[in-house]
Amino acid sequence: MSAVDSSARAGFRIKGWHVLAGVSAFFAVVIAVDATFTVLALRTFPGQVSVTPYEDGLLYNRRIARLQAQERLGWRASAGAEPGQVVLVFRDREGRPLPRLTMTGRLQRPATEAGRIDLHFTETAPGRYVATTGRIAGAWDLTAEAQGASGGGFLAERRLTWP
Structure with missing residues (x-):
């Protein structure tokens, strides 16, 4: 019969801190990728559609008035x-x-x-x-x-x- 050495190390076991480290690493990667994509998106399109939005609005109002006059004709x-x-x-x-x-x-x-x-x-x-x-x-x-x-x-x- 062989004697079991109780001092021999058992195999790898997942412990609570392993799970915490894995979940934390996963969310760290997701947040890093999201932040990178956000920065790249804002650099390529800052959200400004027109350089002269007020003047564009005035032209749009004139166009609406012209179309209303056209409708009355x-x-x-x-x-x-x-x-x-x-x-x-x-x-x-x-x-x-x-x-x-x-x-x-x-x-x-x-x-x-x-x-x-x-x-x-x-x-x-x-x-x-x-x-x-x-x-x-x-x-x-x-x-x-x-x-x-x-x-x-x-x-x-x-x-x-x-x-």
């Missing part, structure tokens, strides 16, 4: 993308065509400033205005402004798609 516009041209049709509150409007407009890509096209509209029929675009394809954002002889103004923004 009761004009309606429809825009269409035809091969090589943009077609706008303007009607008044009763559905009658709006002739003799002064039109300006531009086309630009939704995601970039590159490729902007300034449009020059001509009236081809009462209330129907056409501008040539040349050969274009894909999605474009149209911004068109119309001024009436009586002083009324209208801003139309649409996304048009050419095949």
Whole structure:
């Protein structure tokens, strides 16, 4: 028979301080990673959206006032993308065509400033205005402004798609 040496060391046993050290190390790593990500995020984007927020707010208020005035006019516009041209049709509150409007407009890509096209509209029929675009394809954002002889103004923004 063999004698068991009671003085021999037992194997590794997890004690309370091991658990405390492990949990503390885990949370220390989580807090260090969170702090690092927070510092990196604040360095790359400090939260400032505009350099002139007050002026931007004033411009936004003017835009709202302009849209309210436009709504009171009761004009309606429809825009269409035809091969090589943009077609706008303007009607008044009763559905009658709006002739003799002064039109300006531009086309630009939704995601970039590159490729902007300034449009020059001509009236081809009462209330129907056409501008040539040349050969274009894909999605474009149209911004068109119309001024009436009586002083009324209208801003139309649409996304048009050419095949």
